Amino acid sequence: HPPTLQMVESSTLRTMNCRAKGGAPGFKVAILGAAGGIGQSLSLLMKMNPLVSVLHLYDVVNAHGVTADISHMDTGAVVRGFLGQPQLENALTGMDLVIIPAGVPRKPGMTRDDLFKINAGIVRTLCEGVAKCCPRAIVNLISNPVNSTVPIAAEVFKKAGTYDPKRLLGVTTLDVVRANTFVAEVLGIDPREVDVPVVGGHAGVTILPLLSQVKPPCSFTSEEIVYLSDRIQNGGTEVVEAKAGAGSATLSMAYAAAKFADACLRGLRGDAGIVECSFVDCQVTELPFFATKVRLGRGGAEEVFPLGPLNEYERFEAVNHFFIVYFATYRNCYTCIILG
Ligand code: NAD
Numbered sequence: 001h002p003p004t005l006q007m008v009e010s011s012t013l014r015t016m017n018c019r020a021k022g023g024a025p026g027f028k029v030a031i032l033g034a035a036g037g038i039g040q041s042l043s044l045l046m047k048m049n050p051l052v053s054v055l056h057l058y059d060v061v062n063a064h065g066v067t068a069d070i071s072h073m074d075t076g077a078v079v080r081g082f083l084g085q086p087q088l089e090n091a092l093t094g095m096d097l098v099i100i101p102a103g104v105p106r107k108p109g110m111t112r113d114d115l116f117k118i119n120a121g122i123v124r125t126l127c128e129g130v131a132k133c134c135p136r137a138i139v140n141l142i143s144n145p146v147n148s149t150v151p152i153a154a155e156v157f158k159k160a161g162t163y164d165p166k167r168l169l170g171v172t173t174l175d176v177v178r179a180n181t182f183v184a185e186v187l188g189i190d191p192r193e194v195d196v197p198v199v200g201g202h203a204g205v206t207i208l209p210l211l212s213q214v215k216p217p218c219s220f221t222s223e224e225i226v227y228l229s230d231r232i233q234n235g236g237t238e239v240v241e242a243k244a245g246a247g248s249a250t251l252s253m254a255y256a257a258a259k260f261a262d263a264c265l266r267g268l269r270g271d272a273g274i275v276e277c278s279f280v281d282c283q284v285t286e287l288p289f290f291a292t293k294v295r296l297g298r299g300g301a302e303e304v305f306p307l308g309p310l311n312e313y314e315r316f317e318a319v320n321h322f323f324i325v326y327f328a329t330y331r332n333c334y335t336c337i338i339l340g
């Protein structure tokens with residue numbers, strides 16, 4: 001006989017009590033949109049993260065199916081599922097980190113901006129829940145268009161009086177992951193040895209890999225710079241076209257989101273020197289939001305690093321394309337006013 005919901009609940013409670021007695025360290029993490037393409041793989045990866053003690057999986061569909069499946073993994077985190085809007089508050093209460101991959105993905109021929117109308121509404125509702133139930137949580141926002149959903153989330157938190165710019169982080173790690181991979185291919189080295197800062201935003205030409213700052217130090221021909229910049233900027237579209245209508249990047253994104261979430265959790269734990277790129281509210285340029293390197297700590301993005309020296313190509317790209325990030329931000333503030 002399959003276990004009843006009551007049996008599952010009481011065994012979850014027993015596990016939680018047992019962990020609490022053992023004093024197992026760990027953070028409480030919620031994934032909103034956990035039954036989706038990114039959400040399912042990300043849930044799996046977060047269940048494997050030893051820093052996670054409690055994992056809440058929320059979606060408007062299939063949350064309990066995914067939860068039942070993931071909960072059989074013999075790793076430490078206790079997993080609980082939450083289905084639909086009435087359960088959003090329970091999903092969020094007490095969370096340290098909230099990861100949001102909820103929303104529709106692109107199909108071939110679409111830009112990320114085409115997702116704005118529907119995803120802005122989803123992000124708004126979810127962030128209202130965060131503001132009410134876990135206002136001190138770090139938020140990792142994945143839903144596209146990131147250049148716009150992050151400013152939307154900021155407006156929601158401002159309205160609720162809970163906004164802390166250090167705790168709202170747009171996830172641009174996939175751009176870094178791609179940059180590391182493609183640069184390593186060109187250099188003929190292991191991608192794990194490569195670190196490419198990627199700044200700006202998360203859409204086409206607003207994605208600016210700083211190839212002049214690659215570690216280990218190296219140089220590229222102008223053909224390589226054009227090839228690499230184009231491949232990194234259009235990595236998302238490459239996957240959307242290859243999937244031919246079945247969605248956008250989910251597996252590499254789940255990997256990138258898990259990597260970024262792990263960095264946030266290590267920061268929350270108090271580890272020193274945790275530096276990642278993220279799209280944040282900052283003053284490194286005249287734009288209100290910008291992706292740049294940040295140092296993650298107990299309070300979220302505790303330090304925002306300047307862009308560092310740019311070469312002529314990078315300066316040209318920045319001057320010509322960053323106004324798009326500016327447009328995305330203000331279009332959103334305007335939309336927020338309309339949404340009330
Ligand atoms: P998907 O359609 O496979 O999954 C989305 C999930 O969100 C679904 O399970 C859906 O039920 C859920 N959802 C919808 N409305 C919801 C709501 N109100 N509350 C909770 N859950 C809700 O899509 P996906 O491939 O997982 O992509 C999700 C989002 O992530 C898209 O917007 C996509 O563009 C974006 N994305 C961002 C990056 C990045 O680098 N930041 C990379 C890849 C994808």
Ligand code: LMR
Nearest residue numbers: 106144235236237248249
């Ligand atoms: C990506 O970069 O893969 C995501 O932003 C998804 C997309 O629509 O390209």
